[in-house]
Amino acid sequence: GLREWQRPLREQFPIVTGHPGLAYLDSAATAQKPKAVLDAVQAYLTGCNANAGRGTYTWANRTTALIEEARERVKAFLGDPAPGRSTVWFTSGTTEGLRTVARDWLVRELSDGDEIAVPFADHEANHLPWLEARDLLAERGVRITVHPVPYQQDSHDYDLEALAALAASAGERLRFVAVTHVHHVYGADMNVHRVREAVGPDVPICLDAAQSVGHLPVDLGALDVDFAVFSGHKAMALPGTGVVWARGLRGGPFRPGGWQGTPNTAGIVSLRAALDWLDAAGTARIEEWTVGLGVRLTDGLSRLDAYEVLGCGLSLTADSTVQRRQGLVTFRHRAIGANDLGFILASHGLLVRADGLCQARAGESDASVRVSLHVHNTPEEIDRLLGVLSDLADDRPGVGRR
Numbered sequence: 001g002l003r004e005w006q007r008p009l010r011e012q013f014p015i016v017t018g019h020p021g022l023a024y025l026d027s028a029a030t031a032q033k034p035k036a037v038l039d040a041v042q043a044y045l046t047g048c049n050a051n052a053g054r055g056t057y058t059w060a061n062r063t064t065a066l067i068e069e070a071r072e073r074v075k076a077f078l079g080d081p082a083p084g085r086s087t088v089w090f091t092s093g094t095t096e097g098l099r100t101v102a103r104d105w106l107v108r109e110l111s112d113g114d115e116i117a118v119p120f121a122d123h124e125a126n127h128l129p130w131l132e133a134r135d136l137l138a139e140r141g142v143r144i145t146v147h148p149v150p151y152q153q154d155s156h157d158y159d160l161e162a163l164a165a166l167a168a169s170a171g172e173r174l175r176f177v178a179v180t181h182v183h184h185v186y187g188a189d190m191n192v193h194r195v196r197e198a199v200g201p202d203v204p205i206c207l208d209a210a211q212s213v214g215h216l217p218v219d220l221g222a223l224d225v226d227f228a229v230f231s232g233h234k235a236m237a238l239p240g241t242g243v244v245w246a247r248g249l250r251g252g253p254f255r256p257g258g259w260q261g262t263p264n265t266a267g268i269v270s271l272r273a274a275l276d277w278l279d280a281a282g283t284a285r286i287e288e289w290t291v292g293l294g295v296r297l298t299d300g301l302s303r304l305d306a307y308e309v310l311g312c313g314l315s316l317t318a319d320s321t322v323q324r325r326q327g328l329v330t331f332r333h334r335a336i337g338a339n340d341l342g343f344i345l346a347s348h349g350l351l352v353r354a355d356g357l358c359q360a361r362a363g364e365s366d367a368s369v370r371v372s373l374h375v376h377n378t379p380e381e382i383d384r385l386l387g388v389l390s391d392l393a394d395d396r397p398g399v400g401r402r
């Protein structure tokens with residue numbers, strides 16, 4: 001069964017096996033690295049470390065080849081339907097990736113009167129760059145309209161009917177849509193495979209895949225988007241890695257001009273190794289495992305009145321027409337502040353995220369605790385967490401009341 005599949009995989013994370021008292025429950029912030037990734041980096045740095053794209057000796061040529069191979073690996077991993085026409089651009093993460101699309105592509109594309117639709121309640125990395133693009137254009141006398149991609153308030157999913165209506169009324173003025181694949185607070189799988197149908201064939205779509213790549217199968221052919229941006233470090237590669245994938249677009253290649261300066265060679269090598277590892281482990285099974293753990297946690301929380309789960313944490317379903325949930329659960333204690341709860345959990349060796357979670361337009365009072373799971377996590381860790389949360393379930397006067 002799944003447990004027999006998972007056990008040896010957990011053993012492959014040195015930081016996990018090296019800290020038996022700790023449960024790492026913050027993979028949505030950054031993922032831990034399997035030994036194969038660390039080995040690949042070691043082999044590269046001790047075997048042929050050099051700069052790329054300019055060599056007369058084998059190490060430099062090998063580095064250049066490794067980077068080109070990594071580009072192809074990214075395309076294959078994402079199910080790129082036309083790898084001969086697309087571009088893979090390496091960045092430091094999703095934030096830089098989305099900003100690159102905004103600054104280096106979007107501002108070139110838009111003219112006066114154009115309209116775009118972007119998220120207003122997702123990660124701020126998929127919100128602020130589009131507003132910055134609008135402001136940059138305004139400085140040049142080009143006025144555009146920025147619409148929020150409509151949300152369904154009750155489910156925190158996008159409202160694709162309202163998006164279709166927006167697209168219909170904007171007509172050809174709608175020139176760009178940005179969406180998020182899996183929400184970093186609600187764990188919601190945002191039904192992005194239906195965005196194309198809502199906006200029509202000609203509107204470029206940019207996908208923030210920061211919380212999906214490495215966690216579930218991502219198939220760009222099926223999603224029919226024009227840009228996909230993710231963080232390598234959340235997909236088990238080294239810190240400081242990320243990707244912009246761009247489909248071959250009208251108007252020439254994305255960021256023409258060849259080499260981008262000295263790339264993060266070791267990071268790119270690690271990304272390739274990470275994608276190999278994830279493919280071998282199987283992203284469909286990783287999804288099944290982490291969603292199962294998320295269900296275990298939400299079930300446990302639903303029995304504790306002291307906690308409120310954000311989003312509709314219990315509506316987990318595999319039916320693709322209904323919103324699915326990923327292994328990421330965010331909640332609040334009704335009396336203990338999120339920060340305090342985070343510290344209490346850390347004192348029990350439970351490493352969670354506890355703050356405003358970088359949600360666009362969130363305020364101070366929106367702080368919450370996020371538990372995000374990956375393949376190395378276990379039901380025992382969830383039960384340990386639920387045990388501590390249950391002990392804290394009675395309102396205790398004076399403990400970090402808000």
Ligand code: PMP
Nearest residue numbers: 093094095096123125184210231
């Ligand atoms: N988008 C989403 C949905 C995220 O979850 C994150 C990371 N929390 C980011 C963007 C930003 O990623 P990075 O920190 O790697 O730039």
